[in-house]
Amino acid sequence: MTEDCIFCRIVDGEIPARVVYEDDDVLAFLDANPLAPGHTLVIPKDHYETLGDMPTDQAERVFAALHDLTPVVEESVDADGSNVAFNNGAAAGQEVPHVHGHVIPRFEDDGGNPIHAVAGSRPDLSEDELDDIADDISAATN
Ligand code: AMP
Ligand code: ZN
Numbered sequence: 001m002t003e004d005c006i007f008c009r010i011v012d013g014e015i016p017a018r019v020v021y022e023d024d025d026v027l028a029f030l031d032a033n034p035l036a037p038g039h040t041l042v043i044p045k046d047h048y049e050t051l052g053d054m055p056t057d058q059a060e061r062v063f064a065a066l067h068d069l070t071p072v073v074e075e076s077v078d079a080d081g082s083n084v085a086f087n088n089g090a091a092a093g094q095e096v097p098h099v100h101g102h103v104i105p106r107f108e109d110d111g112g113n114p115i116h117a118v119a120g121s122r123p124d125l126s127e128d129e130l131d132d133i134a135d136d137i138s139a140a141t142n
Contacts, residue, residue, distance in 0.1 A: 002047045002098075005047055005096075005097065005098050006096055006098075007041075007043050007047075007096055007098035007100065008047050008098060010027070010029065011027055011043070011045045017029035017030070017032075018030040020040060020069070020073075021042075021065060021068075021069055023061075023065070024045075025044060025045055025046070025058060025061040025062075026042065026043070026044060026045065026061050026062055026065040027042075027043055027045055028040055028041065028042045028043070028065060028069055029041055031102070035102075035104050035112075036077075036079070036104050036105045036106065036107070036110070036112075037077045037105065038073045038074070038076055038077035038079065038103070038105040039102065039103070039104050039105065040069065040073050040102075040103040041100045041101070041102060041103075042062060042065050042066050042069060042100065042101040042103065043062070043098060043099060043100045043101075044058045044061070044062050044099055046058065047098055048098070048099050049097045049098065049099065050088050050089055050094075050099060051086060051088050051099060052088075053099070054099055062099070062101060063101075066084055066101050066103065069103060070082055070084055070103050073103050073105060074105055077105050079105035079106060079107055080106060080107050080108045081105075081106045082103055082104055082105050082106055083102070083103075083104045083106060083112075083114075083115055084101060084102065084103050084104075085101070085102050085104075085115055085118075086099065086100070086101050086102070087102075092118075093118075
């Protein structure tokens with residue numbers, strides 16, 4: 001528990017939330033300022049700021065909850081689809097520094113955008129630059 005973290009305070013029961021799922025490691029609750037009916041946040045109960053801070057076993061549990069909850073949330077609000085995403089770091093728009101996955105139900109003709117719209121204009125990258133980026137990432141992961 002991090003004292004000044006609003007999501008840790010929800011986990012601890014100090015702040016009320018509309019909890020829709022809970023297990024030993026994960027809590028899911030409705031977003032208090034929803035972008036759509038059913039907008040749900042899925043968090044690890046332990047405090048980690050970003051995805052990279054979270055141990056693999058915790059990440060697996062958060063993703064499993066997202067996997068199980070997403071179709072349930074969609075059905076509950078009769079949605080046609082959903083965006084499932086993390087704002088990861090302040091530069092990406094993360095306002096609450098406790099990892100949380102958003103499940104945002106989407107509806108035909110809701111006027112929203114795909115996730116491609118989040119990063120501003122597309123960079124003009126050459127084939128060589130793309131190769132270099134891919135090499136850097138694969139060298140660090142393999
Ligand atoms: P992000 O920009 O990804 O950090 O999103 C934080 C989300 O948390 C926003 O969608 C807020 O509406 C939501 N939020 C903030 N405080 C609360 C709260 N007390 N209960 C539920 N959702 C919250
Ligand atoms: Zn926290």
